[in-house]
Amino acid sequence: MEEWVGKVWHKWVTHSVNYDYPQARVNLDEMRKTLGIVLRALSGDASLQIRQSVDVASDAPRSLMQRIAGTGLKTSAAWRDADSLNLPDSIAIFPQRELNREMYLWLTVLGSEEGSSVAAYGIRASSQSHHQRLLSAWRSLHPEATELPLNLIPPPNNPPSTIPVSLASPPPEAFPDSKPTATSSKRQRAERTDMPDGKSGLLMFRLESLFSWTEYTPVDRTTDNDDNDDAARAAEDMDVITVARDRKASSQKIKLDLDLPNAEYDDIPQGEGIPLPEWDYRKQRLLSNHCRLQVMLPRGAEALALPTHLQASAHKLRRRFEALQPRREWRNHQQDGAELDTDSYILHLTERQRGKVDMPMVYRDCREHGRDLSCLLLADFSMSTDSWVSNTSRVVDVVRDALILFAESLSATRDRFALYGFSSLNRQNVRFYQLKKFTERYDAQVRGRIMATQPGYYTRMGAAIRHATQLLEAEPSQQKLLLLLTDGKPNDLDIYEGRYGLEDTRMALQEARRKGLKPFCVTIDDKAEDYLPRLFGKNGWVLLKKAKKLPQKLPQLYALLTGR
Amino acid sequence: MALIMPHYQEQGQEVTLFEHAFRRQLPVLLKGPTGCGKTRFVEHMAAKLGRPLYTVACHDDLSAADLVGRHLIGDGETYWNDGPLTRAVREGAICYLDEVVEARKDTTVILHPLSDNRRILPIERTGETLHALPEFMLVVSYNPGYQNLLKGMKPSTRQRFVALRFDYPKPELEARIVAQETCVDDKLATQLVALANALRVLKEHDLEESASTRLLVYTATLIQDGFEPLAACRAALVEPLTDDSETVEALMEVVKTFFA
Secondary structure (H helix, E strand, O other): OHHHHHHHHHHHHHHHOOOOOHHHOEEHHHHHHHHHHHHHHHHOOOOOEEEEOOOEEOOOOOOHHHHHHOOOOEEOOEEEEOOEEEEOOEEOOOOOHHHHHHHHHHHHHHHHHOOOOOOOOOHHHHHHHHHHHHHHHHHHHOOOOOOOOOOEEOOOOOOOOOOOOOOOOOOOOOOOOOOOOOHHHHHHHHHHOOOOOOHHHHHHHHHHOOOOOOOOOOOOOOHHHHOOOOHHHHHHHHHHHHHHHOHHHHHHHHHHHHOOOOOOOOOEEEEEEEEEEEEEOOOOEEEEEEEEEEEEEOOOOOOOOOOHHHHHHHHHHHHHHHOOOOOEEEEEEEOOOOEEOHHHHHHHHHHHHOOOOOOOOOEEEEEEOOOOEEEEEEEEOOHHHHOEOOOOOEHHHHHHHHHHHHHHHHHHOOOEEEEEEEEEOOOOOEEEEEEEOOOOOOOHHHHHHHHHOOOOOEEOHHHHHHHHHHHHHOOOOOEEEEEEEEOOOOEOOOOOOOHHHHHHHHHHHHHHHHOOEEEEEEEOOOOHHHOHHHHHOOOOEEEOOOHHHHHHHHHHHHHHHOOO | OOOOOOOOOOOOOHHHHHHHHHHOOOOEEEEOOOOOOHHHHHHHHHHHHOOOEEEEEOOOOOOHHHHHEEEEEOOOOEEEEEOHHHHHHHHOOEEEEEOHHHOOOHHHHHHHHHHOOOOEEEEOOOOEEEEOOOOOEEEEEEOOOOOOOOOOOOHHHHOOOEEEEOOOOOHHHHHHHHHHHHOOOHHHHHHHHHHHHHHHOOEOOOEOOOOOHHHHHHHHHHHHOOOOHHHHHHHHHHOOOOOOHHHHHHHHHHHHHHOO
């Protein structure tokens, strides 16, 4: 009862001091794209991003009611720092949506002023006119007000005055360590901040470079730690961290982790393992039958409808790609056909005048003009794809979505395509997941396989590329595209690390090119510049800075690559 | 033909280089983004050098016969008709193949003997072999920005040309060009160029294409003709860049900052 009364009281009292207009609330998420473009265009810095800010402690005097309600301690804030503009996650201070939107715009214009290279024109004037409109609207609501309730402030943790606050708002005096106190916002804060790429990468050691500490792939898995509710998981993480510090103990732990699962639980092998060669750059020769590649079907794959979150994009992409289906086309210079080909007929007459008698090829006929292209998409399913790209999805989720949208798009055209995934555990266990063969239809079963493929193990790229090359080579098409989707360098438990792996991959790609294939790589590793040009050539790869965009971008990229 | 010389604002040494190439009979390759003035440059140079110009916009159905020529039907018999390339070779003109990578592969076969020191054009259908006049010049252009695996300039073709890279001019130059082309005042021209440069920052991140000088000229022309600036920017600068309506609205917010 007490609790119930308390809740009702809390609801009433906080509501009575809440000045927001919920029906006119504008969320940052709906404005993010627009604001991002405005920010980047006006500041002249293409790398700037819009982020969500956390609330900061307020120094403004609180009304009696606010004191009673215990609200008003914190206010939403906006500030600009070196690589982002931080804006509140929603604005509802005006009763009209238009004005709340304009508030966002004004803050963005203001935020792009700093360090702007194109600022010479109108930015100031524009921000002033926005400001005037907003201020007069605000005054009509709050006649006593002199300033807008929201303005850019110096970034928290920094001494004030790093940002020229162009308006006379009283900058909150101090934020040195204004840790928000309420539990809900604390949680928020933790989620919103950038993940540090420091020690949290520890977990990856056991997975990616156990026997070679030379190349350390920092993959953040911090989000695992965030969820304090999940005590079991926290404990598990703790466990790992402790043992990781103790080399001996950690190796035991690691061994357990990386053993191949019992055959009963493992993916279903298809046929015998395929022996494949590998290039040893130190000996400068191809070691024949060095690797064994096992084609596998993911276990537990069930026919699956198109996931709901992809339906809209899939529909859009399908329509776009349907328009690109092969058209019927007139072919000239045929021996037989529906119409006379005037050009060829004239040529024929001329030739005859010159005394040359040929078979008359003087007809034209309408035929389907196919694009004679086969594409094999090879996706990296190594353990590193198990890391997180955002609060809700891992790399592997993005890869799966990308595979599905890619398949949706391509099945709308009539290009032949196949989907495979790969990972590896030493040279004897290169796992090659057969998601869709060239001869298979793309259907619910294929989607099920894509969703059931689990990330694990390492990235022995060379072997996977060699097998993909064999598959593509058997295709009758004229043009063959090998698309590789990855999140990092080649690596494996043994010497397949660093230069060895790169050299082998490079050799595998050269072999593919010699066989008339066009390899192309799509990566989300922002260090790819260091090694991919050497493997794929300067124009043979592309880096997607935002992994989340991969599902949408991949079909577009395909269209671009194949000249659609 | 060479009476009116189209205006061209030199950005570097391209005019001098082109003159040297013309004198020494070297073929020239122009590369650069769309709408940055490649075609205008060639027109300008043809007028300056006093040579006729044959421009061919290449497309994916353009075959060697379209360049070289074909037999036509006449009064009871057939006769040969020169294509633009053959005409240029015979007359000692400049032949400009715009977006050359778009053309069908069989065209490279005829371009190779013309672009090296042989300078010959064998016409298979008539059995003739033409030797190009000293004034003949081959100019081709392409846009390396379009990343297409299946189409692209083969290195063996590219290596036969003297290459010139074009890009959007520096702001002051570009403003001068816009003002000169459309007779708008300097202030508006500068404003438009600043806007264009703001939009160019978005390339690859938010947009696939950059706002070209050509689009700027279109926009300025509309404004000069009395059309309202914001609407002119929307029609000639923003809508041509993207089909996504959300991006259009965002770009318009940027435009409003410049034309409030």
